[in-house]
Amino acid sequence: MxxxxxxxxxxxxxxxxxxxxxxxxxxxxxxxGDQFPYGWQKAAKGRTVWRIIEEIIxxxxxxxxxxxxxxxxxxxxxxxxxxxxxxxxxxEVDEVYVNIKSSVVGIKSSKDDIxxxxxxxDFYGRYPTKELFIATFTLNFSEKPMSVEIADVYVxxxxxxPDIYVNPSNNGNLQSSQYKDLSKAVKRTNPEFIAALRxxxxxxxxxxxxxx
Numbered sequence: 455m456x457x458x459x460x461x462x463x464x465x466x467x468x469x470x471x472x473x474x475x476x477x478x479x480x481x482x483x484x485x486x487g488d489q490f491p492y493g494w495q496k497a498a499k500g501r502t503v504w505r506i507i508e509e510i511i512x513x514x515x516x517x518x519x520x521x522x523x524x525x526x527x528x529x530x531x532x533x534x535x536x537x538x539x540x541x542x543x544x545x546e547v548d549e550v551y552v553n554i555k556s557s558v559v560g561i562k563s564s565k566d567d568i569x570x571x572x573x574x575x576d577f578y579g580r581y582p583t584k585e586l587f588i589a590t591f592t593l594n595f596s597e598k599p600m601s602v603e604i605a606d607v608y609v610x611x612x613x614x615x616p617d618i619y620v621n622p623s624n625n626g627n628l629q630s631s632q633y634k635d636l637s638k639a640v641k642r643t644n645p646e647f648i649a650a651l652r653x654x655x656x657x658x659x660x661x662x663x664x665x666x
Contacts, residue, residue: 458641461585461611464550467523467543469609472589474522475514481601482507490600498595500556503602507591511554512539536569536577537586548584551577553612555590557634559605565629568612571620571655574628578648585644586612590634613647614639620651620658622665628654 455463484503497503512529519527519541526542526549537551553569568574568588577586587609594605615630616638628651632638642650 457643461613462641464543464546464585465587465609465611467546468541468550468552468587468589469607471522471524471543472591472607472609475511475518476591476604476607478518478521479510479514479604481596481599481603482510483599483601485600487598487600493597493600494595498558500558500593503593504556507556507593507602507604508538508554511591515539515541536573551581551584551586553586553588555588555633557590557592559592559594563631563634565617565619565621565631566633567621567624567627568615568630568633569628571626571628571651571658574612574651575648575655578644582644588612588615588633592634608634608636610634610636610639613642613644615647616640618647618650618654620654622658622662626655626658 482503515522515524515527516529523544524541525544525546527539528541529539530537536553538554540549540551542549555566574586588611590608590610592605592608594603596603610633616632616635617630619629621627621629
């Protein structure tokens with residue numbers, strides 16, 4: 455396989471594994487009418503419940519990863535790195551790294567933070583041949599019962615992000631509005647992505663210097 459074919463193979467395998475995980479989790483009960491007499495109101499946002507759902511995903515994978523075609527699973531040592539866990543998929547030798555995100559069903563796409571550009575450059579500097587994926591879990595909010603359900607999972611190789619933009623005024627974060635849309639993916643190799651990210655980071659630095 456070429457590097458791009460290998461990435462697509464692993465992307466599809468990871469997407470299938472995380473979809474099996476999603477189906478096994480089911481609806482997550484948050485509260486009842488007595489606790490929330492007026493329903494979700496302003497709380498119907500991904501960031502409101504994401505930390506709980508993130509923990510459910512991590513613990514479910516830690517306990518049941520082999521049921522979901524994942525041979526090995528290890529959470530990240532740090533909560534501020536560019537990935538949340540690493541895993542080895544069945545029938546694969548090398549591990550892959552996964553950065554998990556949330557998105558609310560029906561919300562218009564916008565530029566969202568992916569990771570700090572400097573962190574990504576450091577990651578690929580240390581692991582130039584490793585694959586880093588963005589797995590986005592889309593969330594549905596229900597009123598009765600008051601619960602959240604993972605509607606779908608989208609997996610995009612970080613190196614394939616169609617829009618590479620580093621925000622100069624937001625801690626140098628790589629941002630993307632199309633990280634769920636695989637139809638727009640640019641099928642780059644890791645070196646091609648690193649080169650594009652370095653250019654975007656340099657542009658962001660110049661903008662920041664001009665403002666200051």
